[in-house]
Amino acid sequence: MMWNLLKDAWFLFGRLFPFPTQPGLRRVGSPDRSSPVLVTCNFELTVRKVVRTLERDGMDAWLLVAPTKGINVWCSSGGGHFTDDTVVSIIKTSGIEKLVDHRRLILPQLCATGVNIWSVRERTGWKPRFGPADIEDMAAYLQSGKPRTDREQRRVKFGLKNRFVMGTNHGFSAALFLILPFLIASIWVGGLWWKTLPLLFALSVLCSILAFWLPGKPGVQKGLSLGVLASAAFVVVSQAVWGLAPSAVLGWTGWIVFLSVLVGYDMPGWSPIWRQDMKELVLGVKNTHVEIIPDRCTGCHLCDIVCPMNVFGRDAETGKYKVLNLDACEACGACIENCPADAIANNFRGGTCSCPACGAINVVAKLRGKA
């Protein structure tokens, strides 16, 4: 009981860190030999949400909890912990093959970055397909009886509530990583840590909530926009309420802008391979560029099914697929991983960056389970 309360408290702020639960087979409701077989990661919070949502919607299903090092679906597949091998291993070791008469497997759409369904099919004889991006849509998808999700079920929406949760967790993890350096710095600048860390947390929450409205491209530009807005608000309040001296106002506004840029720089960690180089993060110039090679495309539709941003569309004349909205691409690589005709290329313009700033950010990303 106490342990569960502690876990719930941790998940309010610490969900960016891995938290494993036992991999294996779970029964949801009263599944029989024809019930659907679903796969998910072994991040405890995800497993709880999947089970709770399916039970709430009255679904009977078999749930394979794959060993993904306790990391959520999106980050573990991007980080190389949720792969073909992971899916093959959970099929072989869970005993599911003795419990059902069919061989249909529903994977979470957001694992497509790491799982190639053709390889799983060849190695196991099962017929995997990708379900909806959000477990909330699973009941509607299963009840529709269609083999494919529809366009809305595929798109990651990232609504206000999700952005608030993401912001609080980003703020908490940033504060956790920076507490020691700021405590040390407080020896010279008294009280720096308790003045700075709550500010960093608040800016993370604001940056996440306002992400779609702040001017500029995701990354440093959005952080800078937030810094300008937040410091303008600070100037007004500090003069009207506290009557701070001009030198103190100047110091604080510079500090707010600096922290906002730091927060904005960390935000594109939402996509596992987005953070390619400073050019992309500072100038918003896309380093990656997904392209379909028309001669190879067979029009199988899979790139459209796995894309969480609805980047692709079908050409009505040729029946092949083409890139319609490159700006929306998150560079997740799911389309490239799963195209059976090897028809999608990703033109890297500048390679990956090895500067100290990107290196430090990537160390933190690795600790959170991302590659």
Ligand code: SF4
């Ligand atoms: S997955 Fe590949 S072959 Fe299939 S429609 Fe997309 S580009 Fe064409």
Ligand code: SF4
């Ligand atoms: S087009 Fe971009 S966002 Fe869509 S699947 Fe491909 S890499 Fe991911």
